[in-house]
Amino acid sequence: MPTIEQREQLDRLIESALADGKLSKKEIEVLTKKAKSIGIDEDEFLIELDAEKINLKKTKKDNKVGFFNKVIYHRKAGVKMEEVEKGLKEEFLGGGKTEYQEVPVNELIVRLWHVLVPLLFVIIGSGIGYNFYINHTTIDKALANYDFEKARELMGELRCEGSKGLGLIDVDCPRTIQEVKIIQQESHFLIENDQFEKAIHIVKSVEALPYYQELYDNGKITIYYDDLLEGIYIEIMAKISNNTSEYRFEQLQTIYSGIQSNQLRKQLYLSYADSWKKAYPEYFNKLTNNK
Secondary structure, eight states, rough: OOOOHHHHHHHHHHHHHGGOOOOOOOHHHHHHHHHHTTTTTTTHHHHHHHHHHHHHHHHHHHHHHHGGGGGEEEEEEEEEEEEEOOOOHHHHHHHOOOOOOEEEEEEEEEEEEHHHHHHHHHHHHHHHHHHHHHHEEEHOOOOTTTTTHHHHHHTTTTEEEEEEETEEEEEEOOHHHHHHHHHHHHHHHHHTTTTHHHHHHHGGGGGGGHHHHHHHHSSSOSSHHHHHHHHOOOOHHHHHTTTTOOHHHHHHHHHHHHEEEEEHHHHHHHHHHHHHHHHOTTTHHHHHHHH
């Protein structure tokens, strides 16, 4: 039975011999001789060396697998025949019959980088696409996508200037021209989504836009404020009149009562009185009193 010191010396010899990952016949011979000299059985020692060699190979293989080469998925597909590696005893003594064993074959191996690289391209591509959208979107494109916030952001970057000369005002204000376009489209969108009061509110803001009157007088804006507002009221009344409910009638009454133009109120009444009376017979008299 070897002492602790003798065993440690032998272990250091084994470690030195396995430093290059191989064991030559000479090294096996020296190690076996040393083991026998301290009382270790030769067969047992060769088995121990076999185990050390296998562990070394496994450790080296594991160390080769870097972070990006880690296998996250594989699917087995049958087996293949591989030659069985001989033990140290057979190598040392020579001879022995060649044997084969079945080894599973991995049909599909997906490594971590297989997933991360395409994902990285997707992220980069999305960033480039978003940046392109931000930098190349026009007001018309934003409106086509009902992105009124983006349209207003782009509109805010436009100039709006006016200068007086000989009593006249020379106006260069594409910002107001585009804002009128945005208000028109947004108001239609709001009406379609039953946000009538909000639609009226934004249309009423047209009159206060910079140089609106001058742009209309110069023909750069083709729709007058009163006509725009009248069109919105007519559009709202048409939609409300096609839906029957007490809530709808209350909306109709509120909006109708808020119309300042008596001429427009009369026009709407004449156009929709019959349909209102039919749709809201219980509430029609209330509306008639506000006519």
